[in-house]
Amino acid sequence: MASFLNIRRIVDFAVLPLMNVAVALLISGLVVLFVGQNPLEAVGYLISGSLGSGEGIGFTLYFATSFLFTGLAVAVASHAGLFTIGAEGQAYLGGLGIALVCLSLDRFVPWYVTLVPAAAAGMLFGAAWAFIPAYLQAKRGSHLVITTIMFNFIASSIMIYVLVNLIKEPGSMAPQTRLFDKGGLVPKLGEILPVNIGTAPLNVSLFLAIAAAVFVWVLIWKTKLGFEIRSTGANPAAARNAGISYVKITIVCMLISGALAGLAGVNILMGDLGKLQLDFPAGIGLVGVAVALMGRGHPVGIAIASVLFGVLYQGGAEISFWMPNITRELIMLIQGLVILFAGALSLMFRKSVYSLVDLFRVSKPEV
Amino acid sequence: MQEFLSTVILLLSSTLRLSVPLILCGLAGLFSERSGLWDIGLEGKMLFAAFAAAAAAYQFDSAWVGLFFAILVAVLLSLIHGFASVTHQGNQIISGVAINFISSGLTVLLAVGWFAMGGRTPQLQPEARFPTVVLPFVEEMRSVPVIGPIYADLISGYNILLYVAFAAVPITWWVFQQTRFGLRLRAVGENPAAVDTAGISVDWLRYRALLCGAVLCGIAGAYLSVAQSAGFVREMSAGKGYMALAALIFAKWRPVPVLFACLLFGFLEALSIRFQAFDFGLGAALSTQIVQSLPYLLTVVLLAGFMGRAIPPKAGGIPYTKDR
Numbered sequence: 244m245a246s247f248l249n250i251r252r253i254v255d256f257a258v259l260p261l262m263n264v265a266v267a268l269l270i271s272g273l274v275v276l277f278v279g280q281n282p283l284e285a286v287g288y289l290i291s292g293s294l295g296s297g298e299g300i301g302f303t304l305y306f307a308t309s310f311l312f313t314g315l316a317v318a319v320a321s322h323a324g325l326f327t328i329g330a331e332g333q334a335y336l337g338g339l340g341i342a343l344v345c346l347s348l349d350r351f352v353p354w355y356v357t358l359v360p361a362a363a364a365g366m367l368f369g370a371a372w373a374f375i376p377a378y379l380q381a382k383r384g385s386h387l388v389i390t391t392i393m394f395n396f397i398a399s400s401i402m403i404y405v406l407v408n409l410i411k412e413p414g415s416m417a418p419q420t421r422l423f424d425k426g427g428l429v430p431k432l433g434e435i436l437p438v439n440i441g442t443a444p445l446n447v448s449l450f451l452a453i454a455a456a457v458f459v460w461v462l463i464w465k466t467k468l469g470f471e472i473r474s475t476g477a478n479p480a481a482a483r484n485a486g487i488s489y490v491k492i493t494i495v496c497m498l499i500s501g502a503l504a505g506l507a508g509v510n511i512l513m514g515d516l517g518k519l520q521l522d523f524p525a526g527i528g529l530v531g532v533a534v535a536l537m538g539r540g541h542p543v544g545i546a547i548a549s550v551l552f553g554v555l556y557q558g559g560a561e562i563s564f565w566m567p568n569i570t571r572e573l574i575m576l577i578q579g580l581v582i583l584f585a586g587a588l589s590l591m592f593r594k595s596v597y598s599l600v601d602l603f604r605v606s607k608p609e610v
Numbered sequence: 611m612q613e614f615l616s617t618v619i620l621l622l623s624s625t626l627r628l629s630v631p632l633i634l635c636g637l638a639g640l641f642s643e644r645s646g647l648w649d650i651g652l653e654g655k656m657l658f659a660a661f662a663a664a665a666a667a668y669q670f671d672s673a674w675v676g677l678f679f680a681i682l683v684a685v686l687l688s689l690i691h692g693f694a695s696v697t698h699q700g701n702q703i704i705s706g707v708a709i710n711f712i713s714s715g716l717t718v719l720l721a722v723g724w725f726a727m728g729g730r731t732p733q734l735q736p737e738a739r740f741p742t743v744v745l746p747f748v749e750e751m752r753s754v755p756v757i758g759p760i761y762a763d764l765i766s767g768y769n770i771l772l773y774v775a776f777a778a779v780p781i782t783w784w785v786f787q788q789t790r791f792g793l794r795l796r797a798v799g800e801n802p803a804a805v806d807t808a809g810i811s812v813d814w815l816r817y818r819a820l821l822c823g824a825v826l827c828g829i830a831g832a833y834l835s836v837a838q839s840a841g842f843v844r845e846m847s848a849g850k851g852y853m854a855l856a857a858l859i860f861a862k863w864r865p866v867p868v869l870f871a872c873l874l875f876g877f878l879e880a881l882s883i884r885f886q887a888f889d890f891g892l893g894a895a896l897s898t899q900i901v902q903s904l905p906y907l908l909t910v911v912l913l914a915g916f917m918g919r920a921i922p923p924k925a926g927g928i929p930y931t932k933d934r
Contacts, residue, residue, distance in 0.1 A: 274716065274719060274720075277720075277723075278719065278720060278722075278723025278724065279723065280723070326701075326703055326704075328707070375910075379910070379913065379914045383913075383914045383915050384915070385910070385913035385914050385915070386913065386922065388648075388650070388703050389855070389856075389859060389909070389913060390910055390913060392650075392852055392855075393856065393906040393907075393909055393910050394906075394910070396849065396852065396903060396906045397903045397906050397907060397910075400899045400900075400902055400903035401899070401903075403899055404896055404899040408896070529707070529711070532704075532707060533711075536704065568722060568723055568726065569719070569722070569723070570718050570719055570722045570729065572714065572715040572716075572717075572718035572719050572722075572729075572844075573715065573719055574715065575711050575712075575714045575715030575718075576711070576712055576715030576716050576719060577715070578711050578715070579708045579709070579710070579711025579712035579713075579714070579715055579716075580708070580712065582704060582707055582708040582711060583690070583694065583704075583705065583708035583709075583712070586700070586701060586704035586705070586707075586708065587694035587695060587698075587700035587701055587702075587704045587705035587708055588693075588694050588698055588700055588705075589700065590698050590699060590700060591698045591700075
């Protein structure tokens with residue numbers, strides 16, 4: 244019984260993340276108060292806008308789908324001890340792959356035929372964009388964080404060039420492709436299931452994301468490769484001595500990470516926009532960092548954190564609609580605070596909560 | 611000849627203007643990274659400082675008050691970074707990323723909440739900005755061929771923060787190479803345990819490095835919003851903090867090369883602004899994008915060790931714990 248109800252585990256996976264979010268929301272509420280608005284009113288719009296209607300829930304889960312992809316991408320790398328900021332650029336380039344497939348197939352075949360090669364192309368492009376930083380980290384020892392940041396900038400330059408000069412819709416001023424035909428659009432959930440989500444773009448990519456989460460769980464905890472990944476993350480030197488190749492693990496992990504990030508484009512491009520446009524990822528790669536940290540690298544945690552950030556995104560839009568003096572950037576602040584508390588300051592809360600729960604225990608913990 | 615000279619002068623003076631935030635941020639990063647703390651948060655600190663400078667300069671009608679608040683805000687953000695990554699031994703990169711998010715969000719939130727101008731601050735009057743410094747004898751020198759225009763248009767005629775930025779380079783060099791603090795700073799980035807053994811507080815040293823960097827970041831922010839432009843615009847740092855980080859790596863974490871790396875990156879930026887449609891055989895659009903991403907490409911190539919080796923401070927990124 245004691246081992247089943249390990250209090251510290253509960254603290255790690257439930258109490259601490261909730262505390263992090265609570266503190267982040269509290270500080271954000273103070274900021275809202277500081278600019279002369281009513282934080283309780285804002286919370287009301289946040290909740291009702293994101294969870295109060297079928298449409299709101301649809302939008303919330305649509306955002307959550309993208310975050311689940313990028314969150315898993317960051318998490319897979321983090322299990323090998325790699326910290327990547329590159330999901331943004333990988334999702335961006337993945338979108339290029341998806342768009343190329345959609346643009347060439349959408350007029351000839353139904354969506355479920357397009358989906359497979361499109362998803363494959365997204366994964367391929369995302370993985371390819373992750374490969375170079377991975378190779379440089381593994382073989383040449385260059386810092387992955389720095390190279391992935393640089394690669395996000397380079398990706399954005401490449402995409403400007405490609406969109407403006409190569410695949411822009413002829414005659415259009417905006418840097419975007421033509422709209423995909425029916426064969427390049429995945430169905431919205433409202434169209435295939437008896438649910439009422441109004442105009443929300445929630446689509447079948449949700450199931451793809453859930454499948455990706457299951458895949459990551461199996462990969463990390465149920466396979467030999469996953470064991471090697473976790474060993475490398477826990478202690479690279481010991482893993483190397485045990486015959487696990489650091490180069491292989493680094494590169495494989497980053498390829499998987501890039502492929503997962505690349506899939507996010509399926510949700511956004513084929514599920515919502517129906518075209519490739521400039522800056523379509525709009526920060527999902529960075530949200531992935533927050534989501535992975537909050538979910539502590541576990542797919543279930545990441546899924547919960549993704550929904551939470553979906554609530555923030557959808558509810559934040561609702562707040563800025565009803566309270567014009569509060570902008571959507573409130574979400575950025577909350578995100579930053581969550582990253583700060585769940586990531587950088589995680590030890591601070593953990594220490595104090597541990598000592599608090601230990602007060603109520605009869606026997607001292609063994610460690 | 612005359613025209614060529616004036617084009618060159620125009621290009622170079624725009625290079626100088628564009629490289630100022632890079633130089634200040636690059637030196638700021640130098641202080642923290644040489645002390646063993648990664649500083650991804652340069653971008654956010656500069657952005658928030660820019661907002662603070664513009665808001666305070668507008669409120670008090672004084673550029674100097676603006677500068678003061680810019681530095682204050684950068685110091686506060688640096689203290690958050692220090693609190694998380696030095697005191698609580700958290701992950702330095704995550705803490706930096708958090709600072710960038712907080713700044714991006716909070717600046718716009720406060721700007722809209724206070725000024726209701728869609729994330730801008732009100733236009734600053736000329737007296738609330740840093741005035742142009744005109745060096746002595748400019749008019750007398752102007753008639754001298756070549757040297758005259760160079761002196762008048764390239765060396766004189768900027769706002770004071772530009773001169774501060776260029777003065778900061780030799781000062782930083784002097785601090786690093788000639789002072790006891792500089793020696794200890796370099797040591798703590800390589801081998802904190804040795805510094806600790808010598809009876810010097812690793813944490814306090816790193817906090818001081820962060821504070822030095824914060825002052826420079828604050829000046830960089832004020833330069834953006836109160837000197838270069840007349841007010842704050844959302845996301846006005848536009849990746850300059852990351853580019854400064856790239857320059858810092860490109861300079862292999864040394865003060866004087868930081869200056870040259872920043873000038874090079876500033877020059878590339880000036881080129882791509884001045885020649886929107888310039889072409890070296892690859893088509894205009896491709897050439898522009900290549901020039902714009904060249905700083906990042908060069909940094910990646912350098913980091914990969916294909917052009918000399920950029921070896922980061924040895925203790926960088928690792929929180930220091932006294933007992934193991």
